[in-house]
Structures are given as structure tokens and as C-alpha cells.
Amino acid sequence: MIKDERLEQILAHVARQRSVSLTDLSNALNVSEDTIRRDIKILSDQGLLKAVRGGAVAHSPTPRHFRAREKHDMAQKRIVASKALQFIKDGQVIFLDGGTSIQALAELIPADMKITVVTHSFPVVSVLEDHPTAEVIFAGGRLCKTAFTTIGYETIQTFKNFRADLCLMSVCSIHPTMGLTTVNHDEAQVKRTMMEMAGQTIALSTIDKLNTxxxxxxxxxxxxxxxxxxxxxxxxxxTAYKQAGITII
Incomplete structure (x- = not known):
């Protein structure tokens, strides 16, 4: 098998399985693991997959810019949002992050629900600005122009001032062993703080973001x-998430 064909086969395996090992690819393509490792590096350098120890995983299918994400899989995100709404109760303090699934969730919050929302998302604030009974606290900071959120020290310090009942957050990528990851370092720090300062974390994710x-x-x-x-x-x-003790809704 020539190199270009091999690279196409590796991409096909990753697209189908989301996560592949050097050993499995070596056996499937009948070449050495060293050859597969070099091929994966080429594809990783091109941004077509993510090289990890012992193999490769798919990147998140999520578009990078918020405007593109607003048009991506919104029907599925609304399904996720409607299922997540059951966890929001009167009197709670909740953190909402800046994902489009969270924006869809904010649009569903009943007009008579009395909650306190702490968020760093301009779109979420826009959705809730006319909500009659929700108190909305915006975490200021440096603007992330691709996500329409705030990031940085000031944002993190705002979230540290609360002990929220819930942190509801959109997922960029999640993997059973590599954990929750994202494409922006500053955004990762904000999300980590939100999780640390909340009693419970609920992740909203379309199925295609799992195992990336x-x-x-x-x-x-x-x-x-x-x-x-x-x-x-x-x-x-x-299955792997349920085996890890995570509740699936």
C-alpha cells in the first residue's frame, strides 16, 4: 500500500471509530507501528486528527467561530437543551458558559423561574436581558472574539466569588481517558474554574463530540x-462514560 492510500485509510479509521491505536492500525494496514506513528504525525501536522500517546483521536467537529456554531447541528442542540432544562430549579445559582447549546438552554428558561445566572457569554446575556425574574450577573474580562465570551483573570475572579448549585456547560471535546478539552487555553481556565466553584457539573454535548x-x-x-x-x-x-460513574441523560 502506497503512502497516500495509507494516510486515507488512517483518516477513514479515525472518522469511523473516533479513537484508534497504533497496534490496531498496524495490524489493519499491515505495516509497522513506527510507520503508523510517522503517518499520524503527518496527519496531525495537517490538522486532520490529533496525535496522542499510542495512537490518534478525531478532532471535535465543532466549528471554531460562534457564528458558524450557531448554524451547526442546532436541531440536535435544542434536543440536548430541552433535556437539560429539567435540572434548573427555582432559587438556584447557576453558571452558564458560552456554547451554543447553552444559548439554546437559556432560551428555554421559563419566564416565572427565579434564578441567579452567572455567565461570561454575551449571547446568553442577550437572551436573558428581558427575563422578568432571572438575576443575571456578567463576568467581565477580556473579549474572546471567536466565542463572544470573556476570558482572563477578571472573568475567573468573578466566578470564584460564587458557590453555584450548577455549572451547565457546552462541550467542545470529551474523551474517557483524555478528559474534557477545548481549542482555547484561556477558555479552558475559565471552564475549569466554573466547574470547581459549582456543586454539580452538567455537560451538554451532541454525540459527535464524544470520544474526540x-x-x-x-x-x-x-x-x-x-x-x-x-x-x-x-x-x-x-458505555465508557457510564462505566466511569457519569450519569447519562
Whole structure:
């Protein structure tokens, strides 16, 4: 098998399985693990997958810019948001991050629900600005122009002033062993703080973001209490998370 064909086969395996090992690829393509390792580096350098110890995983399918994410899989994100709404109760203090699934969730919060929302998301603030009974606290800081959120020291310090009941956050990438990751270092720090300062963390994720990984680490997967997804809880792709003790909705 020539090199270009081999690279195509590796990409096909990653697209299908989301996570592949050097050993499995070596056996499937009948070449050495060293050859596979070099091939994976080439594909990783091109941004087509993420090289990890012992193999490779798929990147998150999430578009980088918020405007593109607003048009990506919104029907599925609304399903996830509607399932997550059940966890928000009167009197709670909740953290909402800046994902489009969270924006969809904010749009569903009943008009008579009395809650305190702490967020660093301009779109979430825009959704809730006319909510009659929600108190909205915005965490100021440096603008992340691709996410329409704030990041940095001031943002983190705002979240540290609260002990929230819930942290509801959108997922960029999650993997059973590589944990929760994202594409922005500053965003990872903010998300980590939100999780640390909340009694419970609920991750909203369409099924295609599971078993993927990005460069900036947020937390182990087990730091998440509940994953709300658009798939059935019996889906095989969720097995590893259930085995880790995470509740699947």
C-alpha cells in the first residue's frame, strides 16, 4: 500500500471509530507501528486528527467561530437543551458558559423561574436581558472574539466569588481517558474554574463530540456529574462514560 492510500485509510479509521491505536492500525494496514506513528504525525501536522500517546483521536467537529456554531447541528442542540432544562430549579445559582447549546438552554428558561445566572457569554446575556425574574450577573474580562465570551483573570475572579448549585456547560471535546478539552487555553481556565466553584457539573454535548480531543485540558471526564446528549443512553459510544460513574441523560 502506497503512502497516500495509507494516510486515507488512517483518516477513514479515525472518522469511523473516533479513537484508534497504533497496534490496531498496524495490524489493519499491515505495516509497522513506527510507520503508523510517522503517518499520524503527518496527519496531525495537517490538522486532520490529533496525535496522542499510542495512537490518534478525531478532532471535535465543532466549528471554531460562534457564528458558524450557531448554524451547526442546532436541531440536535435544542434536543440536548430541552433535556437539560429539567435540572434548573427555582432559587438556584447557576453558571452558564458560552456554547451554543447553552444559548439554546437559556432560551428555554421559563419566564416565572427565579434564578441567579452567572455567565461570561454575551449571547446568553442577550437572551436573558428581558427575563422578568432571572438575576443575571456578567463576568467581565477580556473579549474572546471567536466565542463572544470573556476570558482572563477578571472573568475567573468573578466566578470564584460564587458557590453555584450548577455549572451547565457546552462541550467542545470529551474523551474517557483524555478528559474534557477545548481549542482555547484561556477558555479552558475559565471552564475549569466554573466547574470547581459549582456543586454539580452538567455537560451538554451532541454525540459527535464524544470520544474526540483538542489541545487544551480542562478536567478529567469524571469531574462531570451528568452528560446530556442527543443520543439514547443505550448508545454504545456512551458505555465508557457510564462505566466511569457519569450519569447519562
Amino acid at each position: 480531543a483538542e489541545s487544551y485540558y480542562i478536567s478529567p471526564a469524571t469531574a462531570i456529574d451528568i452528560i446530556v446528549t442527543d443520543a439514547e443512553a443505550s448508545d454504545d459510544r456512551l
